[in-house]
């Protein structure tokens with residue numbers, strides 16, 4: 168049987184916050200959600216997008232951690248920080264291209280999504296995927312997802328000159344090979360009106376329906 172994987176279909180997100188609530192209820196992080204619901208270009212659209220750790224194949228958060236507090240499992244899940252090791256320096260917070268790790272001042276430690284590893288390592292869905300009513304968050308085989316959705320699943324991102332591959336997949340229109348986040352344009356035009364405009368690929372993700 169094919170491996171189970173996590174898929175995000177941003178075009179299906181209805182902003183209900185069920186994923187955030189479900190994550191908050193998990194005992195291991197006591198009331199703090201590890202999935203964040205972002206708003207996209209609020210002046211132009213009500214579209215929301217769930218952001219969880221994408222579990223990069225080569226996680227920069229772990230590479231920049233001076234305390235070796237972020238470990239990656241053999242099956243590619245980047246864990247949250249280890250309490251005895253984390254020194255709260257926030258290197259990981261600043262380095263993550265997806266803006267995922269959050270520093271929790273109350274416990275002086277970085278916390279982030281760990282793929283509900285206690286569940287997913289035994290074939291169970293992560294908490295967020297169990298409650299998402301529109302299946303914007305799906306834990307399934309790639310075959311199942313591609314059979315039931317019109318788009319394709321990819322896991323390759325371009326941030327400026329850097330290519331990042333992730334364990335988590337996103338659903339995109341069929342013609343999209345990788346997602347170009349367009350950081351170069353954002354950096355060079357950061358004071359102009361274009362600074363807040365997402366790249367064509369990111370806009371296409373949100374505007375093109377990938378619903379069956």
Ligand code: SF4
Pocket residue numbers: 219220221222223226227228229245262263264265266267268279
């Ligand atoms: S998305 Fe961010 S926090 Fe998650 S593995 Fe990649 S660099 Fe680390």
Ligand code: SF4
Pocket residue numbers: 231232233234235236237248252253254255256257258259260276277
């Ligand atoms: S905040 Fe903690 S986990 Fe993050 S880089 Fe610093 S020591 Fe490592």
